[in-house]
Amino acid sequence: MSDTLKTPKVYLVGAGPGDPELLTVRAERLIKTADVVLYADSLIPPGIVALTRADCERIPTKNLTLETIVPLMIERVRAGKLVLRLHSGDVSLYGAIYEQIQALHGAGIGVEIIPGVGAMQLAAARLTTEWTVPELVQTVILTRTPGITPMPENLADLAAHRATLGLYLSARLVDQAQAELQKHYPPDTLVAVCHRLGWPQERIWLVPLAEMAAVTHREHLTRTTLYVVSPVFGAGATRSQLYHPQHRHLFRP
CATH class of the missing domain: 3.30.950.10 (Tetrapyrrole methylase, C-terminal domain)
Known part of the structure; x- marks a missing residue:
């Protein structure tokens, strides 16, 4: 078990849009050290799942319900495992994490969220x-x-x-x-x-x-x-005032 785990909790990790090189450094480190990774196999590319350890327990969840997924996470955490729930994109947007957080907290399990590139x-x-x-x-x-x-x-x-x-x-x-x-x-x-x-x-x-x-x-x-x-497509030249020579602020009086 990794030293990363200091308290009983599940890591909810944003895997980004799909490119393994767009993972955050923290997300990559957790994926590579996790004991258990639950992931939506219809949304997470194989290249990201391949970053897990050879002995990592990989649990695909596309066919599972919340009533199955949450007890799996709780059981593994209580067994002292570093448990990671991997979501596509950023977990805060259409990640369906709200109900997971509530269920985990109800079971006395903490949650740490690792944001991803949207x-x-x-x-x-x-x-x-x-x-x-x-x-x-x-x-x-x-x-x-x-x-x-x-x-x-x-x-x-x-x-x-x-x-x-x-x-x-x-x-x-x-x-x-x-x-x-x-x-x-x-x-x-x-x-x-x-x-x-x-x-x-x-x-x-x-x-x-x-x-x-x-x-x-x-x-x-x-x-x-x-x-x-978006109106930005095909728009003509324009610029912000932020770096305009006539714009004065605290660092450029």
């Missing part, structure tokens, strides 16, 4: 852009379409802000999403359709909003797809 950050890197461009857009909205989990917000209402909007978990409902977005974004607004970011199969299409659904259907995209609608 798909939105990698999308901006791949597209060589910034999601907040001065005088163009200064707000980022991350959302999804309603599915099994209902939405307390309305997608069209969010689109009314014309912010940079990242749309997760929506490939199967892309026609509905496109119709809602077009209520406020012009149909020629560019959308980045990002599939399996960080994976060897990564692909990105930059298309008008009016073609978002058509591309999705043509490429048979049903999972691990992120859509980013």
Whole structure:
């Protein structure tokens, strides 16, 4: 057992979008030293799982429910194991960790969260852009379409802000999403359709909003797809005031 484990707890670790080189240093160290790793095998690339020790107990969870996963973690922790629950992307966004934390705390087990690189950050890197461009857009909205989990917000209402909007978990409902977005974004607004970011199969299409659904259907995209609608695509030159010679502040009077 690693010295990393000082108190009974489970590590909830963000594995990032898929590229092992985009793991945080702490996440990589924990993955390499863990005694037990539970991971969603439909979302975590084999290259990341391969970082675990040869004698690590690897537990795939895509077919398991919370009622099975949580007792497994509790049992291993109480046996003195370093237990790691590996999530794709960043655990704080659509990670379904809230109920895990509650259940673990209820059993007297602590939790430590290790954040991961999010798909939105990698999308901006791949597209060589910034999601907040001065005088163009200064707000980022991350959302999804309603599915099994209902939405307390309305997608069209969010689109009314014309912010940079990242749309997760929506490939199967892309026609509905496109119709809602077009209520406020012009149909020629560019959308980045990002599939399996960080994976060897990564692909990105930059298309008008009016073609978002058509591309999705043509490429048979049903999972691990992120859509980013943003005014930054195709925008002209602009700059912030932060490094402008006329901008004065504490360190540059």
